[in-house]
Amino acid sequence: MLRISRLTAIAAAMGASLIAFDAVAETYFEITDGELTRPTGFREWVFVGTPLTPNDMNNGKAPFPEFHAVYIDPESWDHWKETGEFRDGAIMIKELISVGSKQAASGNGYFMGEYIGLEATIKSSEHFPDEPGNWAYYSFSTPDHSSLKETAAAFPTAACNACHAAAAADDFVFTQYYPVLTAGKGAGDDAGGGTQSQLGNDG
Numbered sequence: 369m370l371r372i373s374r375l376t377a378i379a380a381a382m383g384a385s386l387i388a389f390d391a392v393a394e395t396y397f398e399i400t401d402g403e404l405t406r407p408t409g410f411r412e413w414v415f416v417g418t419p420l421t422p423n424d425m426n427n428g429k430a431p432f433p434e435f436h437a438v439y440i441d442p443e444s445w446d447h448w449k450e451t452g453e454f455r456d457g458a459i460m461i462k463e464l465i466s467v468g469s470k471q472a473a474s475g476n477g478y479f480m481g482e483y484i485g486l487e488a489t490i491k492s493s494e495h496f497p498d499e500p501g502n503w504a505y506y507s508f509s510t511p512d513h514s515s516l517k518e519t520a521a522a523f524p525t526a527a528c529n530a531c532h533a534a535a536a537a538d539d540f541v542f543t544q545y546y547p548v549l550t551a552g553k554g555a556g557d558d559a560g561g562g563t564q565s566q567l568g569n570d571g
């Protein structure tokens with residue numbers, strides 16, 4: 369009798385901790401008094417793509433210079449590959465990197481130089497119930513791109529969200545430029561790469 373009740377107690381405790389684990393999704397950002405603390409550690413998240421808007425193709429000054437290395441937090445990546453959706457609580461980082469050189473041993477082109485800025489977007493119904501899609505947008509870049517701010521306030525909807533709403537392929541995110549996300553959408557274990565012999569080109 370004693371043994372059974374002890375086992376039952378252990379099972380109940382395990383069940384409770386599993387439920388608690390499920391309910392508390394990990395958050396990769398901190399917002400205090402409306403200011404987002406500069407996220408850290410994101411170069412160890414999941415990398416999704418690198419759009420490039422070089423200054424020399426944008427009248428000398430692209431709005432977001434120049435390489436954009438884009439990352440998603442690991443728990444949102446798990447959710448994306450299982451469900452094909454961005455979870456409530458997702459954060460994506462866009463790190464800006466200069467064009468360092470236009471020539472390499474491999475040929476002429478654009479090669480990454482130095483880190484010059486940091487932007488972020490967060491989907492949260494708790495923090496942004498009134499933003500379209502619950503997405504808000506931040507920048508930690510300074511005007512001369514030489515340092516980063518400690519905290520940042522969200523931009524007004526018209527400044528960032530409106531363009532994302534109009535032109536982004538999937539829930540305000542420009543997945544059309546992130547092959548890791550387009551190939552990994554709802555792909556489960558195949559999202560990690562290397563399991564399929566078919567490449568995603570039509571020709």
Ligand code: HEC
Nearest residue numbers: 419436460462487488489505506507527528531540541542
């Ligand atoms: C005129 C359209 C436009 C505006 C305005 C705009 N963006 Fe974007 N944004 C894009 C495009 C296009 C991409 C993907 C390609 C790229 O990075 O060049 C992007 C990508 C991003 C990403 C990577 C995640 C994602 O959603 O794809 C972040 C973060 C981001 N923008 C932040 C901002 C911030 C912060 C602002 C406001 C200061 C802003 N954006 C305003 C067009 C825009």
